[in-house]
Amino acid sequence: MVKVVVVGSIAFDSIKTPFGSVQKALGGSGTYASYASSFFSKTGLVGVIGNDFNQNYLNLLKRKGIDLSGVTVNEKEKTFYWKGEYKFDLNSAITHETQLNAFSSFKPELPEAYKNADYLFLGNISPELQLNVLNQMNKRPKLVLADTMNYYIQKNPELVKKVINEVDIGLMNDSEARMLFNTNNLMTACKKILALNSEWAIIKKGEHGAIFMTEKEFFSAPGYPLENVKDPTGAGDSFAGAMLGYLASKNSVSQKEIKKAIVYGSTVASFNAEGFSLNNLQKINKKHINSRFKEFKKISEF
Amino acid sequence: MVKVVVVGSIAFDSIKTPFGSVQKALGGSGTYASYASSFFSKTGLVGVIGNDFNQNYLNLLKRKGIDLSGVTVNEKEKTFYWKGEYKFDLNSAITHETQLNAFSSFKPELPEAYKNADYLFLGNISPELQLNVLNQMNKRPKLVLADTMNYYIQKNPELVKKVINEVDIGLMNDSEARMLFNTNNLMTACKKILALNSEWAIIKKGEHGAIFMTEKEFFSAPGYPLENVKDPTGAGDSFAGAMLGYLASKNSVSQKEIKKAIVYGSTVASFNAEGFSLNNLQKINKKHINSRFKEFKKISEF
Numbered sequence: 001m002v003k004v005v006v007v008g009s010i011a012f013d014s015i016k017t018p019f020g021s022v023q024k025a026l027g028g029s030g031t032y033a034s035y036a037s038s039f040f041s042k043t044g045l046v047g048v049i050g051n052d053f054n055q056n057y058l059n060l061l062k063r064k065g066i067d068l069s070g071v072t073v074n075e076k077e078k079t080f081y082w083k084g085e086y087k088f089d090l091n092s093a094i095t096h097e098t099q100l101n102a103f104s105s106f107k108p109e110l111p112e113a114y115k116n117a118d119y120l121f122l123g124n125i126s127p128e129l130q131l132n133v134l135n136q137m138n139k140r141p142k143l144v145l146a147d148t149m150n151y152y153i154q155k156n157p158e159l160v161k162k163v164i165n166e167v168d169i170g171l172m173n174d175s176e177a178r179m180l181f182n183t184n185n186l187m188t189a190c191k192k193i194l195a196l197n198s199e200w201a202i203i204k205k206g207e208h209g210a211i212f213m214t215e216k217e218f219f220s221a222p223g224y225p226l227e228n229v230k231d232p233t234g235a236g237d238s239f240a241g242a243m244l245g246y247l248a249s250k251n252s253v254s255q256k257e258i259k260k261a262i263v264y265g266s267t268v269a270s271f272n273a274e275g276f277s278l279n280n281l282q283k284i285n286k287k288h289i290n291s292r293f294k295e296f297k298k299i300s301e302f
Numbered sequence: 303m304v305k306v307v308v309v310g311s312i313a314f315d316s317i318k319t320p321f322g323s324v325q326k327a328l329g330g331s332g333t334y335a336s337y338a339s340s341f342f343s344k345t346g347l348v349g350v351i352g353n354d355f356n357q358n359y360l361n362l363l364k365r366k367g368i369d370l371s372g373v374t375v376n377e378k379e380k381t382f383y384w385k386g387e388y389k390f391d392l393n394s395a396i397t398h399e400t401q402l403n404a405f406s407s408f409k410p411e412l413p414e415a416y417k418n419a420d421y422l423f424l425g426n427i428s429p430e431l432q433l434n435v436l437n438q439m440n441k442r443p444k445l446v447l448a449d450t451m452n453y454y455i456q457k458n459p460e461l462v463k464k465v466i467n468e469v470d471i472g473l474m475n476d477s478e479a480r481m482l483f484n485t486n487n488l489m490t491a492c493k494k495i496l497a498l499n500s501e502w503a504i505i506k507k508g509e510h511g512a513i514f515m516t517e518k519e520f521f522s523a524p525g526y527p528l529e530n531v532k533d534p535t536g537a538g539d540s541f542a543g544a545m546l547g548y549l550a551s552k553n554s555v556s557q558k559e560i561k562k563a564i565v566y567g568s569t570v571a572s573f574n575a576e577g578f579s580l581n582n583l584q585k586i587n588k589k590h591i592n593s594r595f596k597e598f599k600k601i602s603e604f
Contacts, residue, residue: 208510222522227489259604
């Protein structure tokens with residue numbers, strides 16, 4: 001039974017970093033998030049691919065146990081394609097080309113079997129579609145996590161805020177939080193997320209880890225000391241997917257488990273950044289993840 | 303008996319931030335570091351003031367118990383003056399004016415009573431003077447911490463590296479580390495610090511805390527969740543001073559104590575940033591510091 005539903009893009013990525021490059025590699029927010037989640041829980045992916053998609057890529061997701069009944073094929077269009085580059089500063093991508101292709105007319109439709117899932121991740125689809133997907137559920141999931149993007153914040157910040165209002169966790173990175181709430185201070189941004197009727201605020205800080213705030217608590221997760229970052233693409237989605245997958249495996253949204261989930265999210269995201277596309281995630285298993293999780297504990301103790 | 307010796311600037315600072323401004327307020331690397339250290343251990347300050355210095359400022363340091371026998375007066379010059387501004391991004395200062403004045407001809411001379419101290423902080427003096435001060439000591443201190451600055455890294459990176467080679471901890475912030483070692487990766491930078499015969503590497507990351515690396519260990523200290531940063535000036539010096547003061551109070555340089563010292567450094571630096579000049583540091587005592595230290599523990603546990 002699908003416990004975690006992930007909605008997001010499935011893409012071809014051509015990426016160049018100072019440490020190498022890949023052409024038309026498997027990517028996309030939905031891909032990364034579902035793959036990361038599936039280390040912990042049965043996960044279903046909702047997304048669209050075009051007429052040029054690579055069957056090997058689908059097999060890769062299938063082998064991981066990801067339910068693909070929510071993936072539709074648009075025979076008239078090609079697959080979403082992104083070409084980008086990271087230079088010296090691996091924190092910010094330079095986009096060279098975006099072909100939305102099949103993604104531009106994507107209207108996610110949840111398979112019946114997904115509509116009772118308790119954990120839902122709304123990836124990089126528009127805020128309108130995020131709300132639409134949420135409405136397709138038979139009941140309100142236990143935990144809904146929505147990602148956001150610079151693009152949607154610039155286009156319609158009020159609608160992005162409405163999504164945060166409707167979901168449980170509006171997830172964003174530090175620069176998105178600063179932009180959306182017009183503040184440089186991440187504590188202020190967290191408080192503004194909470195003021196939007198969000199029970200939890202989580203802000204991802206890339207190499208610096210993540211912070212978590214509730215009305216009563218604050219938690220700072222360290223970044224993992226990565227020396228060999230090859231490609232940061234998908235780190236945020238891996239983070240979100242692993243978080244939800246972990247919480248679904250515990251079937252708990254207690255603050256204690258959420259803190260752990262954040263560290264599991266950082267753990268999987270750190271493995272992801274050590275390789276291009278999903279290359280490194282394909283090499284690891286639960287043992288690797290648990291061992292690095294323990295390292296996270298060790299490096300933050302004093 | 304003076305346990306911690308601090309060498310650095312004593313200055314008038316005129317500072318503007320989005321949250322207010324001060325004119326000719328007490329500042330300087332030596333001032334901040336000695337004040338922060340004196341919460342924990344008897345501290346002596348070596349620096350120079352000009353003919354226009356404010357006696358109230360000296361009294362403020364005296365009342366804190368700081369030994370001022372190392373402070374000389376240059377009757378022919380004015381006091382070091384810095385005029386700067388922080389805009390939206392409080393991480394980087396914009397310098398509007400620097401008048402070195404008495405500081406330009408400053409040749410630190412340690413009082414005899416300081417020459418046996420076990421803990422030495424070499425603040426923002428030139429690398430040449432840092433080495434000169436170290437040679438004035440009667441014996442090698444237990445722990446020598448040297449700060450560095452963008453200015454000296456640009457001017458003479460090899461000499462900055464020579465200082466790191468001679469001292470125990472070459473302290474720098476993330477942007478300085480990236481510049482000095484020509485890498486964007488802070489793990490790589492830490493390893494390069496260690497390769498310079500430094501037993502410990504510490505990199506300050508501003509709001510994101512600090513990282514610490516030895517041959518065998520890694521530690522990530524969180525930043526304190528500050529909502530009301532008024533003026534970040536002196537944060538790095540407060541961090542260094544409190545670190546050394548704490549270690550001197552324990553008379554230990556064990557890894558366990560160094561980790562704690564880093565968190566005490568972050569604690570005092572966070573109080574400092576909540577006010578202009580030394581205004582907020584003047585309002586706090588050991589109780590406040592210990593209570594916030596405990597909060598640091600709480601926010602990093604999972």
